[in-house]
Structures are given as structure tokens and as C-alpha cells.
Amino acid sequence: MTAYPTSPQFRENARAALADGQLQKALGNVRTNFIAKRAAVADRLPEFEALRDQARDLRDHVLAHLDVYLEAYERKVIESGGHVHWARTAEEASRIIVDLAKSRGARSVAKGKSMVSEEIGLNAALERAGIKAVETDLGEYIIQLRGEAPSHIIAPAVHLNQEDVEAEFRRVHTWLPKDRDLSEPESLLAEARAELRAKFLAADIGVTGANFLVAETGTSIIVTNEGNGDLSQILPRVHVVVASIEKIVPTLEDAAGLLRVLARSATGQEMSVYTTLSTGPRRADDLDGPQEYHVVLVDNGRSNMLGSEFEEMLRCIRCGACMNHCPVYHAVGGHAYGWVYPGPMGAVLTPSLIGVDKAGHLPNASTFCGRCESVCPVRIPLPKLMRHWREREFERHLSPAVSRAGLGLWAFFARRPALYRFVTGLTIRALAWAARGKGRFKSLPLASGWTAQRDLPAPQGQTFQAQWKAQQAKQRKRS
Amino acid sequence: MSDQNKAGTEVRVGLLVTCLVDLFRPGIGFAAVKLLEDAGCVVSVPSQTCCGQPAFNSGDRANARAIALQVMDAFANVDYVVAPSGSCGGMLARHYPELFEDDPALSARSRAFAAKTHELVSFLVDVLGVQSVQAAFPHAVAYHDSCSGLRELNVRDQPRTLLASVAGLQLREMKDSDVCCGFGGAFAVKYSDISGAIVSSKTACVEASGAHTLLAGDLGCLMNMAGKLARDGSKIEVRHVAEVLAGMTDAPPIAAAAPEKA
Incomplete structure (x- = not known):
């Protein structure tokens, strides 16, 4: 796997992504499928906008009382026979899980899809301890074979085309007959399932993430479309839930409300195929389930966001709608962002978690088109939060010296209207003269950033303010 | 043409021409003046540079606030501020209040200013009924x-x-x-x-x-x-x-x- 983070090389990553024909082909599917499906399912539900308001308010309520709900949740987990572990950092979280696995003599871990496990670098930590982590989500399984990180928070292999996946399966699943058809998603899934079934049964520990943690019952909830999460948590002897602290909701009913906006926003489904609730280990009269149930609650920088201008980011329920609707994500894909969380939510969250000095490109690489905010199920003002990162950068003098100098010079004139009119009047006339008859510049000194991609339309002539002033003077003379 | 003049009241519109229109395509400014005058407005063009958006979006709040104040002063005496741009209009109508939300006096002033700001075409249709x-x-x-x-x-x-x-x-x-x-x-x-x-x-x-x-x-x-x-x-x-x-x-x-x- 690529060493994280590569966010400081966002520009280079983006350039490579733009030149990658296979990636560009795969991104075409994001541009069309996700958007159309979400729009259709949202249109069918008259109360969808009201549900978004409720989801926002509920998440705000939880964040305002996070300590209370976390403690209530912990009590309920313990009451139901489970264990709760608190992890301040990514390293602590990984260590807790690795220690658990080692002390149980585990040799392999079956994993449901979990972004927070990516965040804490769990697979690498397990491997260092000699324990095999097996990803059981189809997309995760594919990218694990390829040694890649997820490029999308709900569709980790969205950067790949069917033929890329087929080629990967034929490379690794060497026992496959050449005439075996792998041209459909279903046939790929069947092939992965056949291979994974044995791994589920062999796994000593199942690790899943959580979409929600329910305080009133101590329940963790995951949604999947493949059912792999169920097997990951039911078959092995030990089930470990790893989740970040803001995943809490007060009640099951609250979780149900959020589920109504989650799948609609994410995949355009009314509900995901599987919604799996788990509360504690197997009870005496249960037919199946793990003997041990552990929850690892990960902070890793989130409590610092509470009470800051970035608190609203913690409302996020990880649907991926923001990246599905983002023109920048559409252009470069998820890997270019260089860390776990791509797209607009990543552009706000990543600087919070790894530092704006490393992730500064992310909140800058946005046109502020606002489409992410317009589809966010919990109405996170993503452009505003990205702007707040730009403010932090500006205050800490982290933005590039050239752009700071340019901005400073521009602001100097913009704050002096008379001087501004004089200087711009001269400049514009000179530019108009230089472009006379042509209407545009193919290149221009100091404008190469613009003209690298497109012509620069030339000014018409004198400024509006100069012409207006002359016109008003003429009218006054006449009257 | 407009309903406003039937009441005999004068609608005074200050044109925020926008820096790009001012410098690159003044024809848009004159088209805006014509549309507003045809709809019965009295149009003025207060002295202006830019709405401050480049500073605001670059994280430079101090300059953004200074320029916002300059704009609010320049357009203090008109009934409406109209811009042939959703971007600059949005800066005045949505983001000026954000810039001053921590200052009680300026917060109220910026919200009142935001309320009288409109993008040109939506102003014609939604406010003037054209x-x-x-x-x-x-x-x-x-x-x-x-x-x-x-x-x-x-x-x-x-x-x-x-x-x-x-x-x-x-x-x-x-x-x-x-x-x-x-x-x-x-x-x-x-x-x-x-x-x-x-x-x-x-x-x-x-x-x-x-x-x-x-x-x-x-x-x-x-x-x-x-x-x-x-x-x-x-x-x-x-x-x-x-x-x-x-x-x-x-x-x-x-x-x-x-x-x-x-």
C-alpha cells in the first residue's frame, strides 16, 4: 500500500490522475450513476428535505452532549456483556486491537468495510504482528489484492473498471478456468464469495466498523449491500467494533431516522440491503454470535474539533454524496487526495486529523461550487468549512508566498478606489490595445496559469466606470 | 414597464458592476443599466473596486472585511444593490453577514445590506415583477x-x-x-x-x-x-x-x- 499521506503531493497526484485513461473511464460511472440514483430516490420521498433538517438537528444535539451519550453507551455495552476500549490516537486504537488478537492467539482477522480502520492503519499493524487481515467487502477485497487504498468512502474500488477487476482476479485466483465468465458484477461477486467463505470460517476475529452506535441499547449498527458484515461479526469467536466517537446516536429510533437519509444519499437506495444490529456477545439462548464483543472508540483528533469552527464536520454520516457530486473528485478521483477521506468531506476532515500543513491543498482545491453542501444529508456547510481552513492557513502564513504577495497587492489597490480606477484604467486600455482585433490572448505574461488551459478573453476597451463617468458628464453638460 | 412606477415611487438602484465586468466587458454593465432603467429604476454607479471575494476565499478575512465595509458605505444611499453576477451578489447577500457575525452593530448592518442586494435577472423578475x-x-x-x-x-x-x-x-x-x-x-x-x-x-x-x-x-x-x-x-x-x-x-x-x- 502507498505510504500515507500523499496529500502534500496533491498537485502531482492530480496530474497523474488526469492522465490515467482507465481511471478517467471509471470516474465516468461516478458522474452518472450515483447522481441520477440519488436524485430519483430523493424525488420519490416528499419529506426528504425535512428528514435532512431532522438529521442535522439530531447530529448537532449529539455533538452538544457527546460526553453524556458516550458514557451512556459504554454502560449499556458493559451491561450486555461487552467491553469498551477508549483510544486517544490512531496508534492506540491499532495497538488495542492487535493486543486483543495476539492474546486470543488469532492468526487471521475477517474485516467488514471500515474507513476508521483505514484511518488507524489497522491492516498494516496486524500484519506487522503476523496476523492476516482479510477484507470481506467486494470492493475492499479487490483493492487489497491490488495493494491499494480505498478511493471512495462507500465504493472503495470505484476507480476500477470491470475489466480491471477481472484481470486482477485472473492474476490472483490462478485456479480459475480461462473460459469462466467474469464479465458481470454478479459473476465477480460470486467468485469473491466462493473464495471468502473459507476465510470467514477460518477467521479468529471479526472486525467491523459502525455506521451508528446507539446509546440507549449499546448496539452497533452497520449497513452493507453484500452481507459480508454479518458473516464478519457472527462467525468468528471475537467481534471487535471499531468506531470513531461521533458515531453515537441517542436511540434506535434516531438511528432509523438517519438510515432513511443515509442510503438515499449514498447509493440512491431506500435502504441498504443489510442493516445489521449487534448488541454484546452471544447470549445463552442465541443460536450464533461471537463469544466476546469489544468496542474500540477512537478519538484521534475529533474531540479537538468539538467547539471549534469545524465541529459541524462531525455531523458527517459517511454517505459519500459530497464526493459523488464534486467536479474536482470527478476529475481526479479519490486517490489524488492522498489520505483516507477524499472529496469535499475529506477536504475538511483530513486537515483536522493530519494537520493543515500536510493537507493544505485539499481545502484549496475546490471551486466552491456548493453542490456538495446542496446534497449533504446532514447539511454540513462544506465550502464554508474549507474556507475556514484557508483562513487558518492564511493566519499561519502557510499559503504560498507568491499568492500571498499577489493577494496583498490586489487588496492594496482594491481598498483605494481612486488609485484602483487609475491603475486599472491604464492597464485595461493597454491590454485591449495589445489584443486589438483578436479578442483574446493565447498567452500572456503572468497569466500562464490561465492560458495553459484556455484563451484569455481580451478587455473590450475602457473600463465601465471610466465610460460611465464620461457619459454622465456629457449628460450633465447637455442638461 | 414596471409596476413600481405606478405607485409613483422612485426605485433607486446602485449597480455593483463587478470588477470583471468593469475591466473586461463593460457592455454587460450598460446592458444591466438598460434593463434596470427599462423596468423603471433610477440607476447610479457608486465608486467601487471589487466585492472582496478574492480575499474572502483566500482566507484573508481582514481585507475582505475592509472591502465589505467600503462597499456597504458606497451603496448606503440606494434602495437596492444589484449585480450582473450571482457570485458577487452571493458574496454581498450571503457572505457579508458571515464576515461580521461577531460584531453586533456591523452584523445588523450587514444583514440589512444583504437583504437589499440582488442578482440582476432575479431582481428584475422576483422584485420588479418583470x-x-x-x-x-x-x-x-x-x-x-x-x-x-x-x-x-x-x-x-x-x-x-x-x-x-x-x-x-x-x-x-x-x-x-x-x-x-x-x-x-x-x-x-x-x-x-x-x-x-x-x-x-x-x-x-x-x-x-x-x-x-x-x-x-x-x-x-x-x-x-x-x-x-x-x-x-x-x-x-x-x-x-x-x-x-x-x-x-x-x-x-x-x-x-x-x-x-x-
Whole structure:
């Protein structure tokens, strides 16, 4: 796997992504499928906008009382026979899980899809301890074979085309007959399932993430479309839930409300195929389930966001709608962002978690088109939060010296209207003269950033303010 | 033409011409003046530079606030502030209050100022009740919904309403008309190649629409799209929607050469 983070090389990553024909082909599917499906399912539900308001308010309520709900949740987990572990950092979280696995003599871990496990670098930590982590989500399984990180928070292999996946399966699943058809998603899934079934049964520990943690019952909830999460948590002897602290909701009913906006926003489904609730280990009269149930609650920088201008980011329920609707994500894909969380939510969250000095490109690489905010199920003002990162950068003098100098010079004139009119009047006339008859510049000194991609339309002539002033003077003379 | 004058009251509009229109395409400013005057407004042009958005979006709040104060002072004595741009209009109407939310006196003032600020075409339709214009443009046009106007100020139907009244004009809705063109202010220069990829998708939609002319309500987006179309040798003409609504389409389109003099 690529060493994280590569966010400081966002520009280079983006350039490579733009030149990658296979990636560009795969991104075409994001541009069309996700958007159309979400729009259709949202249109069918008259109360969808009201549900978004409720989801926002509920998440705000939880964040305002996070300590209370976390403690209530912990009590309920313990009451139901489970264990709760608190992890301040990514390293602590990984260590807790690795220690658990080692002390149980585990040799392999079956994993449901979990972004927070990516965040804490769990697979690498397990491997260092000699324990095999097996990803059981189809997309995760594919990218694990390829040694890649997820490029999308709900569709980790969205950067790949069917033929890329087929080629990967034929490379690794060497026992496959050449005439075996792998041209459909279903046939790929069947092939992965056949291979994974044995791994589920062999796994000593199942690790899943959580979409929600329910305080009133101590329940963790995951949604999947493949059912792999169920097997990951039911078959092995030990089930470990790893989740970040803001995943809490007060009640099951609250979780149900959020589920109504989650799948609609994410995949355009009314509900995901599987919604799996788990509360504690197997009870005496249960037919199946793990003997041990552990929850690892990960902070890793989130409590610092509470009470800051970035608190609203913690409302996020990880649907991926923001990246599905983002023109920048559409252009470069998820890997270019260089860390776990791509797209607009990543552009706000990543600087919070790894530092704006490393992730500064992310909140800058946005046109502020606002489409992410317009589809966010919990109405996170993503452009505003990205702007707040730009403010932090500006205050800490982290933005590039050239752009700071340019901005400073521009602001100097913009704050002096008379001087501004004089200087711009001269400049514009000179530019108009230089472009006379042509209407545009193919290149221009100091404008190469613009003209690298497109012509620069030339000014018409004198400024509006100069012409207006002359016109008003003429009218006054006449009257 | 407007209902406002029936009451005999004078509607005083201050035109925020926007820095790009001021410098690059003053014709849009004069088209805005004509549309506003035709609707019965008395138009003034207070001394101005820029709305402060470049500073605001670069994280420079101090300069953004200073420029915002300058704008609020300059336009203190008009009933409405109107801009031929959803982006600059959005800056005044949505973001000035954000800039001053920690200052009780200026917060109230900026909110009152925001409330009297409008984007040009939505002002004509929503505030003045204009439903039609006297103009002719015998061409098929595509209309691009610029992001800030669309998502910050709900400008979507108003330009289409007025364009429907232009004699000879045929609106060809293009695919993804509400998707960003990749301009994004400094983004277009700072992340030039990503911006280039986004505008390529946009101009592909414009070409596929079969339109003769591409219209939009923001000069930044228009310069980006016109610059890309020109670079690719496209025949599609590009204009600000106000030019067509005002019937002021004698000047060459954006990025186009002046016609050869006979």
C-alpha cells in the first residue's frame, strides 16, 4: 500500500490522475450513476428535505452532549456483556486491537468495510504482528489484492473498471478456468464469495466498523449491500467494533431516522440491503454470535474539533454524496487526495486529523461550487468549512508566498478606489490595445496559469466606470 | 414597464458592476443599466473596486472585511444593490453577514445590506415583477447555471422566463447545465489542469446541445468557458445573459475577434 499521506503531493497526484485513461473511464460511472440514483430516490420521498433538517438537528444535539451519550453507551455495552476500549490516537486504537488478537492467539482477522480502520492503519499493524487481515467487502477485497487504498468512502474500488477487476482476479485466483465468465458484477461477486467463505470460517476475529452506535441499547449498527458484515461479526469467536466517537446516536429510533437519509444519499437506495444490529456477545439462548464483543472508540483528533469552527464536520454520516457530486473528485478521483477521506468531506476532515500543513491543498482545491453542501444529508456547510481552513492557513502564513504577495497587492489597490480606477484604467486600455482585433490572448505574461488551459478573453476597451463617468458628464453638460 | 412606477415611487438602484465586468466587458454593465432603467429604476454607479471575494476565499478575512465595509458605505444611499453576477451578489447577500457575525452593530448592518442586494435577472423578475423584455435574438442558445447564483441565490427559472420572451430565441437545455464550469476564481489558475478538465466536460455539453450561443449570468464562468471554446476552435458564441435580454448584442461575443471592417 502507498505510504500515507500523499496529500502534500496533491498537485502531482492530480496530474497523474488526469492522465490515467482507465481511471478517467471509471470516474465516468461516478458522474452518472450515483447522481441520477440519488436524485430519483430523493424525488420519490416528499419529506426528504425535512428528514435532512431532522438529521442535522439530531447530529448537532449529539455533538452538544457527546460526553453524556458516550458514557451512556459504554454502560449499556458493559451491561450486555461487552467491553469498551477508549483510544486517544490512531496508534492506540491499532495497538488495542492487535493486543486483543495476539492474546486470543488469532492468526487471521475477517474485516467488514471500515474507513476508521483505514484511518488507524489497522491492516498494516496486524500484519506487522503476523496476523492476516482479510477484507470481506467486494470492493475492499479487490483493492487489497491490488495493494491499494480505498478511493471512495462507500465504493472503495470505484476507480476500477470491470475489466480491471477481472484481470486482477485472473492474476490472483490462478485456479480459475480461462473460459469462466467474469464479465458481470454478479459473476465477480460470486467468485469473491466462493473464495471468502473459507476465510470467514477460518477467521479468529471479526472486525467491523459502525455506521451508528446507539446509546440507549449499546448496539452497533452497520449497513452493507453484500452481507459480508454479518458473516464478519457472527462467525468468528471475537467481534471487535471499531468506531470513531461521533458515531453515537441517542436511540434506535434516531438511528432509523438517519438510515432513511443515509442510503438515499449514498447509493440512491431506500435502504441498504443489510442493516445489521449487534448488541454484546452471544447470549445463552442465541443460536450464533461471537463469544466476546469489544468496542474500540477512537478519538484521534475529533474531540479537538468539538467547539471549534469545524465541529459541524462531525455531523458527517459517511454517505459519500459530497464526493459523488464534486467536479474536482470527478476529475481526479479519490486517490489524488492522498489520505483516507477524499472529496469535499475529506477536504475538511483530513486537515483536522493530519494537520493543515500536510493537507493544505485539499481545502484549496475546490471551486466552491456548493453542490456538495446542496446534497449533504446532514447539511454540513462544506465550502464554508474549507474556507475556514484557508483562513487558518492564511493566519499561519502557510499559503504560498507568491499568492500571498499577489493577494496583498490586489487588496492594496482594491481598498483605494481612486488609485484602483487609475491603475486599472491604464492597464485595461493597454491590454485591449495589445489584443486589438483578436479578442483574446493565447498567452500572456503572468497569466500562464490561465492560458495553459484556455484563451484569455481580451478587455473590450475602457473600463465601465471610466465610460460611465464620461457619459454622465456629457449628460450633465447637455442638461 | 414596471409596476413600481405606478405607485409613483422612485426605485433607486446602485449597480455593483463587478470588477470583471468593469475591466473586461463593460457592455454587460450598460446592458444591466438598460434593463434596470427599462423596468423603471433610477440607476447610479457608486465608486467601487471589487466585492472582496478574492480575499474572502483566500482566507484573508481582514481585507475582505475592509472591502465589505467600503462597499456597504458606497451603496448606503440606494434602495437596492444589484449585480450582473450571482457570485458577487452571493458574496454581498450571503457572505457579508458571515464576515461580521461577531460584531453586533456591523452584523445588523450587514444583514440589512444583504437583504437589499440582488442578482440582476432575479431582481428584475422576483422584485420588479418583470415577465418579458423587448429584444430579439434569432438563435438557439444554451444557458449555464452559474453555481453561486443557482445555489446561493436560487437563480434558475428567472433567466429562462425572460429568455422565453426574446423574439426568435430558442432555448436548448444542455446536459449538466447546473454543474460547475471549473472556474472557481483563483482555482482556475492555482489548479489549472483540474480546472481545464472540468471546463472540458462543460464545453462538451455545450457543443452537444447544438446551441449557437452560450449564455450565463457570471462573467468569470463566461470567460472560462469562452476561453476554452476559443482555444478549441469552436464556433459557438458566448455572451452574458444581460446582453441578450437588453438587445445589446452588437459587440463581438466574449473572446471573439472584432468583425473585419469592410
